[in-house]
Amino acid sequence: MIMITACDRLLKTFNMRSTPPRQEILFLFLKKNYALSHGDIEKEIRSNLDRVTLYRTLKTFLDKGVIHKVLDDEGTLKYALCNEACSETGHHHDHVHFKCISCGQTNCLNIELPGIKLPKGYSVNEINVLIQGICERCSENSVR
Ligand SMILES: [Zn+2]
Numbered sequence: 001m002i003m004i005t006a007c008d009r010l011l012k013t014f015n016m017r018s019t020p021p022r023q024e025i026l027f028l029f030l031k032k033n034y035a036l037s038h039g040d041i042e043k044e045i046r047s048n049l050d051r052v053t054l055y056r057t058l059k060t061f062l063d064k065g066v067i068h069k070v071l072d073d074e075g076t077l078k079y080a081l082c083n084e085a086c087s088e089t090g091h092h093h094d095h096v097h098f099k100c101i102s103c104g105q106t107n108c109l110n111i112e113l114p115g116i117k118l119p120k121g122y123s124v125n126e127i128n129v130l131i132q133g134i135c136e137r138c139s140e141n142s143v144r
């Protein structure tokens with residue numbers, strides 16, 4: 001299967017052993033191309049993958065720079081695939097996330113954030129920008 005090969009290759013680039021849960025979870029991210037919550041993943045994945053394995057796999061992916069956290073307006077933590085710039089030494093992207101109020105999907109938008117100057121004494125750890133609106137697909141659908 002082509003997708004599994006792609007997963008294997010991706011795992012190899014990150015120096016990770018290829019295991020069925022890793023393959024399966026990574027496969028989901030590649031297939032869905034929008035941010036997924038724990039619940040989304042649990043719903044999609046075959047039932048014999050337990051919560052602990054899922055939790056651990058996501059943690060490993062986060063640490064290795066495969067996926068990053070996406071904060072949603074509902075307060076649910078979601079995850080999305082990183083770009084090539086990320087590795088276990090750190091994540092390198094302060095991009096914008098877009099939540100569609102029509103389909104409810106959250107996507108990474110590849111637009112760079114304008115430099116934000118903080119007052120003296122403040123330092124940035126993480127930046128989360130969430131824009132809400134109608135996504136490309138939904139606006140196309142409403143025109144037809
Ligand atoms: Zn990243």
Ligand SMILES: [Zn+2]
Nearest residue numbers: 100103135138
């Ligand atoms: Zn949408």
Ligand SMILES: [Zn+2]
Nearest residue numbers: 070080097108
């Ligand atoms: Zn993102």
